[in-house]
Amino acid sequence: MIYSTILKKRLLFAASIAFLITSSCTKIEGVGLEAEQNLLAVNSSDTFAVSASTFLLDPLPSAGQGGLLVGAFENEYVGQTRASTYFRLAVPDLSTTFTNDVQFDSLTISFFYNGYSYGDTTQTMGISVHRLSQAIDPKELSIALEGDEFPVFASGETLYTDQEFAYAREPLGTTRFSPKPHSKKDTVSIKLDQNLGHTLFGMVLSKDSRLTVEDDFLDFFRGLAIISEPDAKAIVGFKDSIAFSLHYSYERQSDGRRITEELTINMGNSDYQYNRIETERSNSLLRAMTAVNSEIVSTSTDSRTFVQGLTGLVSRIRFPGIRETLGLGATAINKAQLIIETDQLEYGFYPPPDSLILFVANRYGTPTSLVKNASGASLLAVYQQGSTSGGIGRGKYVFDISNYLSALIKTQTYDDEESLLISLPTTTLLSRTNVLQVAQNDNKPAIKLNVLYIKTQ
Structure with a gap:
């Protein structure tokens, strides 16, 4: 009995090490441990789809x-x-x-x-x-x-x-x-x-x-x-x-x-x-945007989305199918990163914003709250300069949305029409006209969601 208990602990430790070593894989099959008739499967994924559009808030x-x-x-x-x-x-x-x-x-x-x-x-x-x-x-x-x-x-x-x-x-x-x-x-x-x-x-x-x-x-x-x-x-x-x-x-x-x-x-x-x-947007990629037509999908804007202070432009994102993939309540989120890339010139007349935040929006696109971390502080992603080795690098913003995603897959009453809004910080949103142009990548906006998770099957 004592030998069996020690063996199980060693196997559990080995599974944890395997998880850390293979965190860049899409999915790991066959790494698990029987414990109380459950299989502890260690998984990682960087392939979750992100649906993105440019959305116009009401006047600010x-x-x-x-x-x-x-x-x-x-x-x-x-x-x-x-x-x-x-x-x-x-x-x-x-x-x-x-x-x-x-x-x-x-x-x-x-x-x-x-x-x-x-x-x-x-x-x-x-x-x-x-x-x-x-x-x-x-x-x-x-x-x-x-x-x-x-x-x-x-x-x-x-x-x-x-x-x-x-x-x-x-x-x-x-x-x-x-x-x-x-x-x-x-x-x-x-x-x-x-x-x-x-x-x-x-x-x-x-x-x-x-x-x-x-x-x-x-x-x-x-x-x-x-x-x-x-x-x-x-x-x-x-x-x-x-x-x-x-x-x-x-x-x-x-x-x-x-x-x-x-x-x-x-x-x-x-x-x-x-x-x-x-x-005046008649000569821009957002020419179709009006107060009535307040959302334009990225396929209509050169596979980009945009953010701008005071004008009310935000990037609206959704994660279709993520709850079905991860399951409801049976998954522990190890880490979830939302990464937004931009190809704006850092030292031009129109530099990218210093930082971004995330709003939670209801089905109408109205921002009803701020996305927060586990300690209750609002998330803030600071601009990170891109590497210039091999050419002009892209800058990026990285949000750790682990807490938000954990709550999302555990909430039985989650509204599927809820979304996140990528925005300038509130004080800047209401006082500055800075623009963020999200880069394009493979005919999609350069917005990706990387998730590391442990799922009990």
Whole structure:
């Protein structure tokens, strides 16, 4: 009896070693051990099929994301993306005391780079400043939606990328500039309408209630829209702090010198600042995509799928037949890796994203939760540079979805129409326009699922 027990333990150890040595095989037959009338079969597989498409989410919330985006760029795969920004001004501080000989000089607005850009910043671009004629009004998602139709990142009243508010077509001011997105010193300053400046400064001197009472101020001055010229080749980011300045001068009594100063009005509540995003896909691989036709299979897009922030593009993936192959509950997942490859140039104008996440989506494609690991933390796949030996290497992202796959094969009530969405991280999804183009491999998107598992038969 003792000899038999020792023999079984040694056989079990030998089977474990065989599993580790042969982990690259598709399937291992005949490696097993009888234990309590069950056969412990050790298997590994890297051949699970992945069904992939490009999916368009509903318009995304973009209020208060910490940056102003203006500009445009065009990509042969996803088409043209254009960004403009809208915001309120804050009620000005009128505590300054002015001398009798004070004179108004000019009105300007200045923007400060926040380090972000996407596209060709070697080209000049033009922007114009417009006064809003309609109040910025946040909205809520439709109350007709069921609970599982609300995206995980949207709740309450906010502003969305598809909202537009009317503004005066005649700009208050325009400028053309060479973007310097990484500069900590340079600003983009625009001289604004002189008549508006005179009006505002007169109201400052009289301490007009339209500049001191918030409701009166917002009724008088609803906000600003910053619009880019259509020939822009990049989207550039600015800090969500602006300087809307009334410049004035007066004679200093002590020495008779003319002194120039300014009264600066800041940006208002960030909940009322958002980035509007427009797309034009007629000349791209995604030309058939619309709000109604929101999913395009990879066979229609050159065997690729795509991801892009703010526009709502994600790659939707499913694993058809995996539950049937692995069985329900009788399999232990040793390791499951989801690998996404890209052939984007790392140092071009349109580099791949730094990282990706995975959403769990319901049958409608609505992201309802984040895929997490065993400890409850959200999965994050960081870009890994490809090897350049033998040619240009592909970059990749690797997710360990062992925990997700283990739960999938154990859940009796699993919805077969559930899917995963490959996306930019939530904060980036709602504030950046970066693109991921998934590479193609053998007329399929370069997305594969490798699974190592132990199955009790």
